[in-house]
Amino acid sequence: MIIILEILICSPTFYGIVKRRSVEEFKPDPYIATVLNCAFWVFYGMPFVHPNSILVLTINSVGLGFEFVYLTIYYIYATSKGRVRIPSLSLCSFISTFSLYNTWSHFKCLESPIFSYHLDL
DSSP: OHHHHHHHHHHHHHHHHHHHTOOTTOOSHHHHHHHHHHHHHHHHHSTTTSTTOHHHHHHHHHHHHHHHHHHHHHHHHSOHHHHHHHHHHHHHHHHHHHHHHHHHHHTGGGGSTTTSOOOOO
């Protein structure tokens, strides 16, 4: 539900961008972060990752679509400096996130019973 509100809050901003045909001082950073957030929730909602989470998948797929539309609008009306910033920030955020995930997945050994605390009551 929060993602729907977050998406709807951005609508007046992008309506103004289209109306003025300029992004002015707006930055794409929060929209790139939201795309990354929605992408990870969509991945989490996939049936092969987490079964029976169709609601998570549906809501965040819609959010991902809206955010791609917002970034496309931003890209169309941005200056050349802003147009370079969107792909570079997106690439850096995806690479850093997936490298962190890859690093975390190698430490699965910490889930062994030696490292977990169990209370036998």
